[in-house]
Amino acid sequence: SDTTAKLAIRQKAQQLREIRRTRRIVHNTRVAPVRAEELQAVHHFMQADLLASMTAICLYPLLLVIPGYVIGWLTDVFGFRQRTPAFRLALSIPLSISTSPILIYLIGRFASMQAAGGALAATWICFTFLLVRRGLGRPCLPAAAHFVVLGWLAITLFTSVDLQIGAKDYYPVSAFDYSVRSEFIHSIGTTGIPPANPFFFPGHTVSLRYHYFWLLLPGLVYQASGYAIAPRAAWIGSVFWCGLGFMCLISIAFRVFWHRGKAGFPRRAIAGILLLGITGLDIIPTAFLWLLRASGMLHAVLPSMEWWNEQVDGFVYTALWEAHHLSGLIACLTAFLLIQEGSRQTTPRQVHYAGIAGLALATAAGSSIHIAFVFAIYLLVWTAIVLAKRWWRQAAVLAIAGVIGMALALPFGLSLRVSGGAHGAAAAAGGPPIEFWIRPFYPVEGLLKALGHGGARALTLADVLMLPLNYFLELGFFFAAGVAWWRRRRAARTPLSPPELALAVLVTTSIVMCTFLRSSVIGNNDLGWRGFLFAQFGLLLWSVDVIFDQPRTRLLTTLLVLGALGTVYEVANLRLYPVLADTGLVANIGWMAPDRQLGSRNYSAREAYEWIAQSTPPRTVIQFDPHVQAQDTSALLYARRQIAAADLNCLAVFGGDQSLCPALIADLAHLYPAKGEPV
Numbered sequence: 001s002d003t004t005a006k007l008a009i010r011q012k013a014q015q016l017r018e019i020r021r022t023r024r025i026v027h028n029t030r031v032a033p034v035r036a037e038e039l040q041a042v043h044h045f046m047q048a049d050l051l052a053s054m055t056a057i058c059l060y061p062l063l064l065v066i067p068g069y070v071i072g073w074l075t076d077v078f079g080f081r082q083r084t085p086a087f088r089l090a091l092s093i094p095l096s097i098s099t100s101p102i103l104i105y106l107i108g109r110f111a112s113m114q115a116a117g118g119a120l121a122a123t124w125i126c127f128t129f130l131l132v133r134r135g136l137g138r139p140c141l142p143a144a145a146h147f148v149v150l151g152w153l154a155i156t157l158f159t160s161v162d163l164q165i166g167a168k169d170y171y172p173v174s175a176f177d178y179s180v181r182s183e184f185i186h187s188i189g190t191t192g193i194p195p196a197n198p199f200f201f202p203g204h205t206v207s208l209r210y211h212y213f214w215l216l217l218p219g220l221v222y223q224a225s226g227y228a229i230a231p232r233a234a235w236i237g238s239v240f241w242c243g244l245g246f247m248c249l250i251s252i253a254f255r256v257f258w259h260r261g262k263a264g265f266p267r268r269a270i271a272g273i274l275l276l277g278i279t280g281l282d283i284i285p286t287a288f289l290w291l292l293r294a295s296g297m298l299h300a301v302l303p304s305m306e307w308w309n310e311q312v313d314g315f316v317y318t319a320l321w322e323a324h325h326l327s328g329l330i331a332c333l334t335a336f337l338l339i340q341e342g343s344r345q346t347t348p349r350q351v352h353y354a355g356i357a358g359l360a361l362a363t364a365a366g367s368s369i370h371i372a373f374v375f376a377i378y379l380l381v382w383t384a385i386v387l388a389k390r391w392w393r394q395a396a397v398l399a400i401a402g403v404i405g406m407a408l409a410l411p412f413g414l415s416l417r418v419s420g421g422a423h424g425a426a427a428a429a430g431g432p433p434i435e436f437w438i439r440p441f442y443p444v445e446g447l448l449k450a451l452g453h454g455g456a457r458a459l460t461l462a463d464v465l466m467l468p469l470n471y472f473l474e475l476g477f478f479f480a481a482g483v484a485w486w487r488r489r490r491a492a493r494t495p496l497s498p499p500e501l502a503l504a505v506l507v508t509t510s511i512v513m514c515t516f517l518r519s520s521v522i523g524n525n526d527l528g529w530r531g532f533l534f535a536q537f538g539l540l541l542w543s544v545d546v547i548f549d550q551p552r553t554r555l556l557t558t559l560l561v562l563g564a565l566g567t568v569y570e571v572a573n574l575r576l577y578p579v580l581a582d583t584g585l586v587a588n589i590g591w592m593a594p595d596r597q598l599g600s601r602n603y604s605a606r607e608a609y610e611w612i613a614q615s616t617p618p619r620t621v622i623q624f625d626p627h628v629q630a631q632d633t634s635a636l637l638y639a640r641r642q643i644a645a646a647d648l649n650c651l652a653v654f655g656g657d658q659s660l661c662p663a664l665i666a667d668l669a670h671l672y673p674a675k676g677e678p679v
Helices: 002-027 045-059 066-075 077-082 085-110 113-133 143-160 175-191 216-224 231-256 265-275 283-294 315-321 323-342 347-367 369-389 392-415 442-450 456-465 467-475 477-491 498-516 526-530 533-549 554-583 598-615 633-638 658-668
Strands: 163-165 168-170 434-436 517-519
Touching: 045 143, 045 163, 045 216, 045 231, 066 077, 066 085, 066 113, 066 347, 077 085, 077 323, 077 347, 085 113, 085 216, 085 231, 085 323, 085 347, 085 392, 113 216, 143 231, 143 265, 143 315, 143 554, 163 554, 168 554, 168 598, 175 216, 175 231, 175 633, 216 231, 231 265, 231 315, 231 323, 231 533, 265 533, 283 554, 315 323, 315 533, 315 554, 323 347, 323 369, 323 392, 323 498, 323 526, 323 533, 347 369, 347 392, 369 392, 369 498, 369 526, 369 533, 442 456, 456 467, 467 477, 477 533, 477 554, 498 517, 498 526, 498 533, 517 526, 554 598, 598 633
Parallel strands: none
Antiparallel strands: 163 168, 434 517
C-alpha cells in the first residue's frame, strides 16, 4: 500500500544519509571540492573508453556490413553481383543501415531479442557460404579513401570519449545528448522491445516513447557483450559507422544516380565526401561573440557554434550529435536511390527494389520521425508529378514501396499512441507535434526586442525579409554553389532530366517544410533542424558539379575555407569547452557543473557509478537528487541503470503517465529535499 511504501522510505532514510553526505562532495556547491593536486587518479577512464569504443567499432560489421551484403547479393539490386568488391562493400553499409533496424525491431517485438540475434547469425552463415563459394575479392579503394576513414575515426574518438587529466575527467559537450542515448541503450539491452523509459519508474516499468530503431544496434552490442561494453561505448561505435555509412551512400549516389562519366567518378565521389566536412558561415558570428567576450561585453560563449541561430546543422555536427537522425536520412536516401533505379528495371525486378525501399522507409520511421515525415511529404509530391508525367514504372515502384513501408512501420506507429507500463496504458506525454511558423533569425529578433519592437507581426516580417541572409550564413558555400548551379542549368535552356527533377523536388520540399513548419513536442525544433538535411544533400551534389564543371571564383573559395574553419572550430570546441570552463576562459554551464570544478566532480561521480555498475544487477533501480538543472549529465552518462525519476517531471515525455510523477517526487523529498528545506 502507499502507507507501507512511505514507511519503508522513511526507515531507509537514516541509512541513506551517509550516502547523501558523500554525494554532496560532488554535487553540493556549499561543500568545497577536494583540490585536484590532492587527488591521485585510481581509474584511467579515458583508456577504458578508447578500448571499449574500439571494441564496439570492430563488432559493428556483423550488424552493418554482412546483413546488407547478403541482402544485396540475394536481390541483386544495382547489379550487386556484377559490381566490383569496392562497390559491393560501399553499398552493403547503407543497405544494412536501411534494413537491419526494422527487421530487428519486428523480430524482437513479436519474438525476442535472442531471436533477432539468431536472424543476424543466419546472415553471417550466408555470408560465410558466399565467402567460401564465390570469394569476395579485394576492394581496391583510392588512397584518399583510407585517409578519410582514419580521419573520421580520429574525429569520432576525439570528440566522444572522456578526456582525463590526472584525477579530472571531462566529457565532451555532446555528452548532453549521449547521456540520454546511453540510458536508452541500457534499457533496450535489459528490457528488450519495446524498451522501458529509463528515466521514470513509478513502481513499475513504462514503455519508451521515442524513435529508437537506430539504438537497437548498440543495444544488441551492449547485450551481446554481457554488458561489458558500456552503452555509451556502443553508441560511439554506432556514430563512427553511421558517418561511414553516409560517406558510402554519397559515393553510391555519384555512381548510380548523379553519374557524370566513369572516368570522373572517383574524383567526384571523394570531393563529395570531403564536402561533408564543410559547414556554413557560423564561424563569423562565433568570432564576433568571442570579440564581445574579449571586450567584456559578453559573459558567455556558446558550447556549440551551431547554437547562435535556429540551427541548420552541418553533416559532421549531425553525425557526432544525432547519429540516429543521420541513420534515418541514410534510410530515406537509400529508398530514394532504389526508387529511381527501380523505375528503369523490368517488372519482376522492380519488386526487389520496391521491397527493399519499403524496408528502408519503415526503418526511417522508427529511426527519426521528423526525417521520415519530411520524406513522406516529398514522396506524396513526387508521386503526383510521376502520375502527371505518366511514368508508370516509377509509379508502381512508389506504390509498392509505400504500402510495404507503412505496413512494416504500423506496429511501431501504434506503440507511440500510448505509453503504458505493466499496470496499464496511459496517455502519452507531449503536445501537438507540428505547428506553423517562420524560421527565425535570432540576431535581428534580439535587436528588435531591444529597441522595443518585439511584437509578433514585426518579428514575423523581419524573419521573412531575413530568410535569404539567414540561409546564406547557415549554408555558406553550399548556398552560393546552389545558386551557381541553377543559373548554369537555366542558361542551358533544356528540361531537367528525371534525376535532376527528382532531386530538385526533394530540395524544394525540404526547404519549404523546414522554413514554415516546426516540431513542438519538446523545445527543440527537430523537424526544422533535421529535415533540412535533405536540402543539404541536394546542395552537396550540385556543389560537386560546380567545383568540376565551372571556373572557381574567389567568393566560392573563400566560403569553402570559412566552412572548413567552422568545422575545425566546432570539433575542437566540442572537446575542449568543458576544460576551458574549468579554467574560467568560458562560462560554466549548470548541466555540467555549478562551479569551476567539473573535472574533479565528474571524476568522483564516475567512480561512484562505476561502483554501482559493478556491484548491482543490470535491472537495479537507482535514484539521484532529482532537483537538477536541465539534467544530471554524469548520472545519465555513467549510471547504466533504471532511474526512478530523472528530474522533477520524471522525463515522462519519453513515456509514462505524467500524473504519477508528483507522488513519486513527494516520496523522494524524504531523501532529497529541495534546497532550503529541512533534511
